[in-house]
Amino acid sequence: MTTTRREAVRRVLAANEGFRSAQDIFADLRADGSKIGLTTVYRALQALSDSGEVDVLRTNDGEAVYRACATEQHHHHLVCRSCGRTVEVEGPTVERWAESIGKEHGFTEVTHTVEVFGTCPACAGSA
Known part of the structure; x- marks a missing residue:
């Protein structure tokens, strides 16, 4: 995955204060004209989570949601x-x-x- 795609996911998260699902992030990127695929969004989120740049939270129904960390x-x-x-x-x-x-x-x-x-x-x- 290119850093550009990861950066696009990072920008969507930075523009929002709350937690967002991968599908929400994917929809935002597609609405802005990106050709990114949902699998690529999930890969970017996993990489950003692994590096500590995003927080991951499980909702009551088990869905993973993501948010840009304000602190390391x-x-x-x-x-x-x-x-x-x-x-x-x-x-x-x-x-x-x-x-x-x-x-x-x-x-x-x-x-x-x-x-x-x-x-x-x-x-x-x-x-």
Whole structure:
């Protein structure tokens, strides 16, 4: 895959604050006249995820959605379940717990993913 295609996917993600599905990204690129294929979008997203440039989140129905990272540091997300607004948050208590529980059971190279869902102030105010 050419870097140009990966860059096109990166630009779509950078233009949006929330998480987007591969199909949404594909539709945006096609609407802008790109000839990119859906498989190429998935490959670009995987490469960007592997490099730490995008965050990946699983929705309640198991679909992977993607978002450009605002930071290169390990972080978690607070996600509005109404509008998808996302805030990157640190969780030092979670970090200590994950390391501790791994050690307790003899695990090494422990990693974790924590996503917190709620309703943002804007959505709560309009309800």
